[in-house]
Amino acid sequence: MPTITLSKLVKQYSGSQSAAVKGIDLTVQDGEFMCLLGPSGCGKTTMLRMIAGIESASGGVIQIGEQIVDSVSDAQFVPPEHRGIGLVFQSYALWPHMTVERNVDFGLRLQKVPTEERQRRCQEVMEKLRIAQYAKRYPSQLSGGQQQRVALARMLAVNPKVLLLDEPLSNLDASLRLEMRAELRRIHETFGTTIVFVSHDQWEAMTLATRIAVMSEGEIQQVGTPDEIYAQPANPFVAQFIGNPRINWLEPHTFCQSELGHYLAPLMVHQDNLVKLGVRPESIIINDDPNGFSATVTNIIPTGGSWVIELQTGNVILSHSTQIMPRWTVNQVVRCQLPIDALHGFDAQGTRLNLLAAQTSGYQVASCCSYSNRETPHQPSIASSSSPTLQL
Structure with missing residues (x-):
């Protein structure tokens, strides 16, 4: 799996006086589970969308593995479909008229994967995510947690180099959220995929991530393991944002x-x-x-x-x-x-x-x-x- 490197990354929206992302340097190591953590409006989702290619950078460089996928100074931009990335949105975005099986193999069909290989990979990923028994059901017949697994299975079936998750658990109730946290940990251990996870929930970050990048107002305040972030906050913002009850x-x-x-x-x-x-x-x-x-x-x-x-x-x-x-x-x-x-x-x-x-x-x-x-x-x-x- 590739390493993701962000160098002096900037995002400035037209008409805005302040940049949404302000010159960020960050490296996500091969096979790492990195969480971008911060309050709403801090720029974490914008960063994720730039890594995915949905947003273009206003400055700086994004490199995935050995390939530069976005560089303003060199006029380079690799479209999302050629970055080898899987993106799971906050909403599950499942096709309501397709069965679970057809939703899961949708990306493989677009890639024109041979039928036998497609069926094998689809069955394999559905079994690992424990949704094989729902293969013939439609999304409306599934619970929120089951729909979330289908969305993850659809991404994992195409074997992405990087998996990007944009607050995928925020629509779930407390019990399902706890179940899906355990599921995401198991997915990371099973597939070894490089994962970048966006969340405003500190407990999701602390329980899932191998490293956390705490963000505020378009800037990274601290990067470290969950224990480092909690025990040695770099500044008052990190100290106050992490911990419940508050410091x-x-x-x-x-x-x-x-x-x-x-x-x-x-x-x-x-x-x-x-x-x-x-x-x-x-x-x-x-x-x-x-x-x-x-x-x-x-x-x-x-x-x-x-x-x-x-x-x-x-x-x-x-x-x-x-x-x-x-x-x-x-x-x-x-x-x-x-x-x-x-x-x-x-x-x-x-x-x-x-x-x-x-x-x-x-x-x-x-x-x-x-x-x-x-x-x-x-x-x-x-x-x-x-x-x-x-x-x-």
Whole structure:
């Protein structure tokens, strides 16, 4: 299967002041499952359509394997039918008057594949996608998930070098979507096809992709594995877009004179350019450790298999999530800790900071906060554990 290379790719629509895609560089490796993830209007579908050849680039180069399929500067453009690509749209786009079998072999008929070979490939792909028993049915007689499998089978039957999927699961209900996610993973493992998948659903991206390209306003914000994207977001947009419940944001000026500010003082003194600090809900530790900071439980929200605990400390509201039934009650005061390696810090330009430098031992305590209610601040220390926490 080929590698897809996008170099300085631009798409500017006539009459628009801002480009839909702004000079993107991206490589999709041979056999990779790449997800283009982002909110509506970020340019992910436009990129997919340019790879497919449905849209032409305004600038830059698209290369599939060894072949340049779109280059404005060299006046090269390979039409979609000659790119060896299969495209599955958000709508299934099945022929309603054709049976499942005829829908699946439609592309093979256009390619004038011999009858015996066509029947063999059609039967093979229908069996792999578990729709062979529906071969004589029409699309109207199938469920949404079955129709989606037929659309995928039609593309896979022609053995495309690259499979492009434009939000193919968005029309399915929750149970079918879960089933089709597993199906897509199995298809990728079985066929080894290079797949580019467009989605605005972070959980689809996290569970399906080998790598994710997070997009916003026509630009790629970060490219990495699902674990990298989640654990080390490159900027505040990625940190906030990925994760549910959303990341908690702490801005130093909002808690400067609070107990939380004192708790974070040893971190702040070594990060004087820190303007935005994030912690994911599941990373907050609630225990009886006196070295933590106090917070009041203001709400407990069951979400089915997990709980969201709302905490208030000073004027800061935090969300904590847990899969263990909470033993706390509303209005109860608890002690909380924030593991240093679970904190995400960014400067004024949105650049990620290395907060682990705050673990350096032997430093002198200083604070950006006012301790008007204390004669002297407590001497802080760093807990020595696999997930160190700041201590009062």
